[in-house]
Amino acid sequence: MNKAYRIIFHIDLNAFFASCEIALNPALKDIPLGIGGSSGKGVLTTANYAARKYGVSSAMSVGEARRLCPQLKLLPVNFPLYKEKSQQFFDYLATYTDQIEPASIDEGYVDMTDYLDGKDALSVAKKIQSDLKRQFSLPCSIGIAPNRFLAKMASDYEKPEGITVFRKRTVKTMLWPMPIEAMHGIGKKTVPNLKLLGIHTIGDLATYDDPDKLSKFLGNSTESFVQKAWGHDPTPVDASRQGSHQSIGQSKTYDPPLMGYVDALNALEALTFRVQERLVEADLKAKSIAVSWRDEAFKTTSKQFSFSFHTDALDELWFEAERLFDTLFEERPIALLSVSVSNLEQKDRLVTQIDIYDVDQYPSKHEALEDTLSKINRHYQKSVLKKGTSDDPS
DNA sequence: TCTGGGGTCCTAGGACCC
DNA sequence: TCTGGGGTCCTAGGACCC
Numbered sequence: 001m002n003k004a005y006r007i008i009f010h011i012d013l014n015a016f017f018a019s020c021e022i023a024l025n026p027a028l029k030d031i032p033l034g035i036g037g038s039s040g041k042g043v044l045t046t047a048n049y050a051a052r053k054y055g056v057s058s059a060m061s062v063g064e065a066r067r068l069c070p071q072l073k074l075l076p077v078n079f080p081l082y083k084e085k086s087q088q089f090f091d092y093l094a095t096y097t098d099q100i101e102p103a104s105i106d107e108g109y110v111d112m113t114d115y116l117d118g119k120d121a122l123s124v125a126k127k128i129q130s131d132l133k134r135q136f137s138l139p140c141s142i143g144i145a146p147n148r149f150l151a152k153m154a155s156d157y158e159k160p161e162g163i164t165v166f167r168k169r170t171v172k173t174m175l176w177p178m179p180i181e182a183m184h185g186i187g188k189k190t191v192p193n194l195k196l197l198g199i200h201t202i203g204d205l206a207t208y209d210d211p212d213k214l215s216k217f218l219g220n221s222t223e224s225f226v227q228k229a230w231g232h233d234p235t236p237v238d239a240s241r242q243g244s245h246q247s248i249g250q251s252k253t254y255d256p257p258l259m260g261y262v263d264a265l266n267a268l269e270a271l272t273f274r275v276q277e278r279l280v281e282a283d284l285k286a287k288s289i290a291v292s293w294r295d296e297a298f299k300t301t302s303k304q305f306s307f308s309f310h311t312d313a314l315d316e317l318w319f320e321a322e323r324l325f326d327t328l329f330e331e332r333p334i335a336l337l338s339v340s341v342s343n344l345e346q347k348d349r350l351v352t353q354i355d356i357y358d359v360d361q362y363p364s365k366h367e368a369l370e371d372t373l374s375k376i377n378r379h380y381q382k383s384v385l386k387k388g389t390s391d392d393p394s
Numbered sequence: 395t396c397t398g399g400g401g402t403c404c405t406a407g408g409a410c411c412c
Numbered sequence: 413t414c415t416g417g418g419g420t421c422c423t424a425g426g427a428c429c430c
Binding site: 036037042043044045059060061062063064065067077079104105219220221245246247248249250251252253298335336338340 | 397403
């Protein structure tokens with residue numbers, strides 16, 4: 001960990017959901033395949049490369065995909081399968097080093113510096129690529145570079161199944177000619193703004209001479225974007241992020257939209273239930289909960305509440321979810337509902353703050369629970385009452 | 395061609411504290 | 413009667429990513 005020069009791999013599984021389906025059923029390999037939207041609505045999460053030849057891509061609506069490729073085969077999302085394949089992928093990487101930072105279900109940064117220790121990076125990358133294909137039927141692209149940003153850009157350079165090395169000294173010849181929209185972190189809202197400044201390539205961004213104008217569009221991140229355009233990225237691979245969460249959320253699109261309060265509340269309950277389940281599975285407790293909904297014009301409204309404590313209790317989460325929803329509810333169609341918890345803490349790292357009850361004091365666990373619930377309810381009524389009067393001008 | 399479901403991080407204003 | 417400067421936390425919304 002003390003070498004000045006680091007060698008980072010960014011490994012990206014190609015057309016991941018589709019590749020998982022093909023691993024399960026190899027006959028699908030050469031058939032144009034889309035994952036998601038199998039109800040005939042919605043968008044595709046993934047398209048395999050046979051479908052991409054027709055211009056079909058991820059996030060495309062099923063209608064348009066069908067228009068481009070009428071024979072497209074659609075499969076529903078099989079998330080448990082993808083989780084399993086993802087686990088195989090990261091377990092395999094762990095045979096090299098523990099310096100792995102997952103970036104999503106199908107990609108990760110790996111600091112290979114210590115492992116390589118003089119070995120040829122390109123040969124190792126080739127072995128990783130062929131092992132993943134042979135053992136798990138997972139095709140991938142690999143970027144090799146001295147930092148995370150360059151490694152990410154390198155893995156994008158050739159897809160599918162490419163291996164690309166980005167060096168500091170090739171930044172001007174390989175990175176700079178790339179269009180600005182290819183830069184990781186620059187999205188479709190920012191691109192037109194940058195083009196207005198005459199910035200069309202990553203090189204244009206690197207050499208732009210008016211940082212004040214830039215920061216109008218890039219804010220506090222201006223410096224870091226410009227540094228990245230020069231091939232600099234000091235952010236280390238952070239292995240502690242393995243399996244960690246900043247938030248856990250469940251959302252669902254309703255088509256047709258939900259119309260009434262009761263239907264919406266039922267839907268909200270199901271979402272809250274799942275969130276709580278996942279929270280418990282992850283051994284976490286949350287301090288904040290948020291409810292949001294989207295109307296038919298795609299406008300999203302949200303409301304959030306922070307407890308004075310961390311919790312994973314369904315009654316507490318549901319009480320707040322429902323209350324938040326009540327303050328948001330309007331008699332209008334609801335196209336999407338979402339419940340999410342954040343401000344998470346590992347359960348075993350939390351000290352029990354209040355000893356609410358001592359089971360031994362009570363004749364039965366049931367009575368203990370009843371008493372606790374009524375305490376909690378009183379607590380909530382008080383806090384709601386307080387909140388209700390806080391706008392009072394007196 | 396209308397727009398899934400899972401996330402992360404940033405921004406800006408306000409409350410509150412010292 | 414007017415009112416600094418620094419810091420933290422909270423909230424709503426938005427950009428971006430896969």
